[in-house]
Amino acid sequence: MLLGELPLIGVVGKPNSGKTTFWNSATGGNAKTSPIPFTTIEPNEGVAFVTRPCIEKEFNVTCNPRSGLCIEGIRHIPIKLLDVAGLVPDAWKGRGLGNQFLDHLRQAEVLLHIIDASGRFDADGNDLGRVGAWDPINDVKFLENEISRWLWQIIKRDWERFSRRVEVEKRDLVEVLAIRLSGLAVTEEHIKKAIELTDLNPEKPTLWSDDDLLRFAINLRKVRMPIVIVANKVDIPKARENVDRMKEAGIECIPASALAELILIKLTEKGAIRYIRGSNSFEVLNPNLLSNKEKKALEMIEEILDIYGSTGVQKAINTAVFDVTKMIVVYPVADEKNLTDKQGRVLPDAILVRQGTTLEELAGMIHSDFAKTLLYGINARTKRKLPKNYVLKDNDVIRLVVAAR
Ligand SMILES: Nc1nc2c(ncn2[C@@H]2O[C@H](COP(=O)(O)OP(=O)(O)O)[C@@H](O)[C@H]2O)c(=O)[nH]1
Ligand SMILES: [Mg+2]
Numbered sequence: 001m002l003l004g005e006l007p008l009i010g011v012v013g014k015p016n017s018g019k020t021t022f023w024n025s026a027t028g029g030n031a032k033t034s035p036i037p038f039t040t041i042e043p044n045e046g047v048a049f050v051t052r053p054c055i056e057k058e059f060n061v062t063c064n065p066r067s068g069l070c071i072e073g074i075r076h077i078p079i080k081l082l083d084v085a086g087l088v089p090d091a092w093k094g095r096g097l098g099n100q101f102l103d104h105l106r107q108a109e110v111l112l113h114i115i116d117a118s119g120r121f122d123a124d125g126n127d128l129g130r131v132g133a134w135d136p137i138n139d140v141k142f143l144e145n146e147i148s149r150w151l152w153q154i155i156k157r158d159w160e161r162f163s164r165r166v167e168v169e170k171r172d173l174v175e176v177l178a179i180r181l182s183g184l185a186v187t188e189e190h191i192k193k194a195i196e197l198t199d200l201n202p203e204k205p206t207l208w209s210d211d212d213l214l215r216f217a218i219n220l221r222k223v224r225m226p227i228v229i230v231a232n233k234v235d236i237p238k239a240r241e242n243v244d245r246m247k248e249a250g251i252e253c254i255p256a257s258a259l260a261e262l263i264l265i266k267l268t269e270k271g272a273i274r275y276i277r278g279s280n281s282f283e284v285l286n287p288n289l290l291s292n293k294e295k296k297a298l299e300m301i302e303e304i305l306d307i308y309g310s311t312g313v314q315k316a317i318n319t320a321v322f323d324v325t326k327m328i329v330v331y332p333v334a335d336e337k338n339l340t341d342k343q344g345r346v347l348p349d350a351i352l353v354r355q356g357t358t359l360e361e362l363a364g365m366i367h368s369d370f371a372k373t374l375l376y377g378i379n380a381r382t383k384r385k386l387p388k389n390y391v392l393k394d395n396d397v398i399r400l401v402v403a404a405r
Contacts, residue, residue, distance in 0.1 A: 005365060006047070006080040007327065007352050009320055010108035012147075014139060015086030015125025017116040018232040018258045020044065023083035025261035025313050028269075043104045044083040049076035050321045051278050051314060052329065055395055056347060059339060066341065066348035071276055077329060077350045079321065082108065088124045089142055092149040102150045106184050109327070109354075110226050110320045111147070115139050115253070117231040117239035117246075131238040140229060140251055144218075147225060152217035154184070159213060163205035173202045186224050189356075194220040228320045229253040234308065235260055235300055254319060256312025260301045264311065267294065278314030280305050327352045328394040332366060336380040336399040353392060360388040363400050373402040 011019045027046030049068060054075035056063040069076040085101045092102065105111065116139075118131040123142065128134055162180065166173050174195070178188045195202050197219040200212055208216070231246060231253040233239045243255045264275045264282055272289035275282035282298075282305075284290070290298070304311060321327050329350050334341045341348040353362060364371030377386035380397035392398075 006078055007321065007325075008080045008082060008108045009048075009317065010105045010111045011081060011083045011114060012087060012105070012111050012143060012227075013114040014088060014116075014121065014123065014142075016121045016127070017086070017114040017125075017139075019083050019086070019114045021262055022112070022114050022230070022232065022256070022258035022313060023081055025258050025265055025311075026317060027081055028265060043085070043101070046081055046083075047078045048081040048317060049078055049277070050318050050352065051076055052318070052322070054347070054350070055331065055397065059347075059397075061339060061346050063347035064345040065350070066343075066345050068350060074276070075329075075350050076277070077352055079317070079352065081317075086125050087143065087146055089146070091146050092153060102147070105147075105225070108225060109185075110228065110325045112230050112316055112320055113140075113143050113227050114230050114232050114258070116233055117242045117255070118233045118236040119238065119242060131236055136231070136242050137246060137249060137251065140246075144221070144227060147227070148214070148218045148221045151184070151221050151224075152214050155181070155217055155220075156210065156213045159208070160206075163208065167204070167206055173205050184224065186220065190220060190224045193223045197222070226320075226324045228316060228324055230256050230312065230316045232256050232258055234312070235304055240307070254312050254316045255308050256316055257301075257304050258311075258313055260297075260304050261311040261313040263294070263297050263301065267298075273298070278310055278318070280309050321352065326355050328355055328357075328392065329353075330362060330392050331380075331395070331397045332362065333380060333397060333399050336378045336383065336397070339380060339397060347397070357392050358388065359386055359390045359392065359398070359400070362392060362398075363402070366400070370400060370402055375401045375403055377401065 011023050013019050023044055023046065026048040051074050054063055054070050054073055057073060063070050068078050082104060084104050087101065088095055115136045117136050119134040119136050120128055120131045122128055122134050166176055174188050174191050177191050178186060194216055198216045200208055200216060229251065231243045234243060234255045235257040246253050267273045268275045270289055272286050273282045273284050330353060331347050331350055333339050340346050359377045360371055360374055363374040374388055376388065377390060378399040378401060379386055380399065
């Protein structure tokens with residue numbers, strides 16, 4: 001599959017929260033990090049993975065992935081991770097580096113909001129010189145607001161004329177609004193839900209006030225672009241205190257240390273340690289390859305793994321994709337008996353799709369021609385035929401039967 005077709009997760013937050021460190025740790029990338037705001041101008045785009053148990057055991061086979069990896073029965077399924085420039089208050093109006101960065105998020109399924117839980121940087125990402133100088137709880141609302149206002153601005157553009165035309169021409173608001181917002185990957189389902197939550201009359205869009213539109217945008221943000229809060233830098237004790245405070249205040253967040261994950265990944269690449277993404281432990285393979293500084297860092301990391309069960313980086317990505325966005329995994333194969341592709345690779349691809357995706361839509365995702373030539377599917381578990389409008393289930397293994405041309 002092409003990179004462009006992988007589900008996209010946006011990494012967002014104010015400058016200096018650790019977005020690029022998080023992105024580097026998750027993608028194995030080498031983007032520049034810095035305590036100076038706006039180091040990242042062009043977004044960094046890279047491949048990261050969600051992890052979940054592979055179905056190879058159920059079928060008593062050993063898989064041979066073409067895309068992603070399988071490590072000790074855990075499938076690593078690729079997604080696209082986008083690290084955008086730091087957002088500051090009023091970015092939606094163009095402040096800081098402004099609006100163009102928000103535009104990079106148009107296709108994101110879900111956002112990871114990286115917060116500096118140690119509270120060392122102010123709202124604009126300026127260094128206050130000591131941890132605890134800023135309350136990270138302030139950052140939570142600010143970012144939600146920026147994203148909602150950005151959506152609001154797009155929606156209200158030309159609303160008067162648009163809504164009048166919808167009423168005069170007696171068109172279905174949900175349908176035409178979905179077309180109007182298709183650049184944001186907004187579907188009719190998203191719009192229906194947001195209208196319901198806002199309690200607005202879809203028959204009379206001309207009566208929606210500016211404030212109604214804002215409330216609608218806030219709800220559309222919730223359904224279309226959910227946010228997972230990552231409380232970063234928990235290697236700093238003050239950050240751990242703040243995480244407890246956030247939880248007491250009812251703010252759901254995932255404690256994380258992007259720095260710890262990055263160190264573990266780098267030392268693994270060097271062959272000094274063995275570490276599997278997302279796990280609660282590592283093993284030193286070659287102490288001679290470790291500097292004293294690195295040994296110290298590993299002690300600090302052990303402490304985090306003890307307290308939180310992982311560095312939080314993989315957990316944040318998995319939570320965003322599986323718990324919040326509720327995507328499912330399907331395994332297309334060319335041969336339903338041996339579970340292989342044409343080259344004989346066993347369970348070659350694990351693909352993430354939105355809940356409710358049909359067989360026909362899956363075919364289109366794999367190859368644009370397939371959607372047109374698809375005849376039916378075969379469920380590899382039951383060997384039964386599946387119609388084109390079959391709604392995919394989690395962990396389905398499916399052969400797509402297409403017409404010969
Ligand atoms: N202690 C600690 N520092 C971190 C962590 N993540 C990032 N940093 C530091 O925070 C600063 C800003 O990081 P960067 O990734 O460039 O932030 P960005 O502006 O949000 O992309 C750098 O000095 C990083 O080393 C972390 O988990 N723990
Ligand atoms: Mg950055």
